[in-house]
Amino acid sequence: MDLSTVIKERRSVRRYSDKTVNFEQIARLVDSARWAPTAANLQAWEFQVTVDPKKIDAIRSIAPGISRTSRAIVVISVDREKARRKGGAGGEMLGLLDACFAAENMLLTAHDLGLGACVVRSFHQGAAARLFGNPEHIVPELLVTIGYPEGGQTRGPRRRSLRELIHLEKWGNPVPGRFLAQFEETSDGAAPAAGVDLDAALPVAGEGREPAGEADRPPAATGDEGPAAEGEKLARLRETLIKHLCYLVSSARGLSWEPREYGPFRLIDACGRLIGIMEEYGLKSPRLAAARDLIEEKKLAVMDDPETFNQAIDQVLDILVGEL
Ligand SMILES: Cc1cc2nc3c(=O)[nH]c(=O)nc-3n(C[C@H](O)[C@H](O)[C@H](O)COP(=O)(O)O)c2cc1C
Numbered sequence: 001m002d003l004s005t006v007i008k009e010r011r012s013v014r015r016y017s018d019k020t021v022n023f024e025q026i027a028r029l030v031d032s033a034r035w036a037p038t039a040a041n042l043q044a045w046e047f048q049v050t051v052d053p054k055k056i057d058a059i060r061s062i063a064p065g066i067s068r069t070s071r072a073i074v075v076i077s078v079d080r081e082k083a084r085r086k087g088g089a090g091g092e093m094l095g096l097l098d099a100c101f102a103a104e105n106m107l108l109t110a111h112d113l114g115l116g117a118c119v120v121r122s123f124h125q126g127a128a129a130r131l132f133g134n135p136e137h138i139v140p141e142l143l144v145t146i147g148y149p150e151g152g153q154t155r156g157p158r159r160r161s162l163r164e165l166i167h168l169e170k171w172g173n174p175v176p177g178r179f180l181a182q183f184e185e186t187s188d189g190a191a192p193a194a195g196v197d198l199d200a201a202l203p204v205a206g207e208g209r210e211p212a213g214e215a216d217r218p219p220a221a222t223g224d225e226g227p228a229a230e231g232e233k234l235a236r237l238r239e240t241l242i243k244h245l246c247y248l249v250s251s252a253r254g255l256s257w258e259p260r261e262y263g264p265f266r267l268i269d270a271c272g273r274l275i276g277i278m279e280e281y282g283l284k285s286p287r288l289a290a291a292r293d294l295i296e297e298k299k300l301a302v303m304d305d306p307e308t309f310n311q312a313i314d315q316v317l318d319i320l321v322g323e324l
Pocket of ligand 1: 012014065067119120121122123156157
């Protein structure tokens with residue numbers, strides 16, 4: 001694929017198929033990352049790879065920004081000691097910027113290889129470091145989720161037009177239209193023709209229907225389990241709930257720096273997830289299903305239509321109170 005096509009076609013992919021990704025493909029992505037520009041040739045980056053579904057599931061529980069499970073995750077960490085030693089007082093910031101350039105190389109290479117990927121910043125850095133056993137100075141800065149895209153070409157949010165954001169010599173001075181005409185189609189046209197896939201537009205947490213411990217989804221309750229099966233079910237429930245707690249705590253932590261709208265989004269998304277868990281464990285009811293569907297349908301409205309979002313929340317509460 002030529003460079004311009006890769007750049008314009010790449011979109012954040014958040015829905016992945018079951019097809020596995022082999023290690024050679026991941027090595028190619030990481031290899032492309034090390035050729036990214038790096039301030040003062042710091043190269044203070046480290047790339048931590050996991051293809052283990054259990055580990056991926058655990059990372060999801062501390063990363064509200066990961067909406068669905070992927071086949072692999074690469075954590076881009078920065079060696080802060082090295083960054084400070086070589087980069088001076090601003091070394092840590094330079095290390096973070098380097099991580100961003102490295103991530104972009106990975107995203108573009110993934111697209112070129114027919115893979116999908118998404119960079120994620122909404123995660124708890126300390127918890128990710130712990131899951132990977134990092135020494136204190138190796139700090140996770142970005143996650144890159146990787147897999148084969150599910151359902152064809154992902155549509156993403158529109159880009160501002162070139163005409164709107166380019167200034168010639170002086171602020172507000174437009175570039176003559178004749179130079180811009182050739183970009184009109186591609187700068188806007190690369191975006192979806194009809195509507196925006198809001199799910200792709202938002203660095204969001206997952207679907208209400210998907211229980212937190214998706215990789216370990218328990219069998220549905222039949223009501224006639226023996227004591228051993230019952231004990232195992234409880235153990236699974238405990239793990240699922242702990243993951244859900246991790247999701248809630250990581251979400252709470254993220255709210256101090258994330259956009260304001262993410263607060264209500266994370267909360268209502270967590271409710272959807274909780275209903276998913278209840279259903280997985282046999283606590284189903286038509287009202288719960290209705291509440292879950294409503295959450296699923298309206299949760300993204302918080303970004304651009306708060307009134308609809310609030311109405312939906314009122315309805316959800318009304319449905320839930322009806323269960324009491
Ligand atoms: C610094 C940074 C952090 C991001 N964090 C997340 C995230 O936590 N979760 C997510 O789903 N997407 C995340 N994204 C992806 C953006 O949402 C996405 O790039 C943007 O909506 C544009 O869509 P596109 O990549 O499909 O063109 C992040 C992107 C950047 C650059």
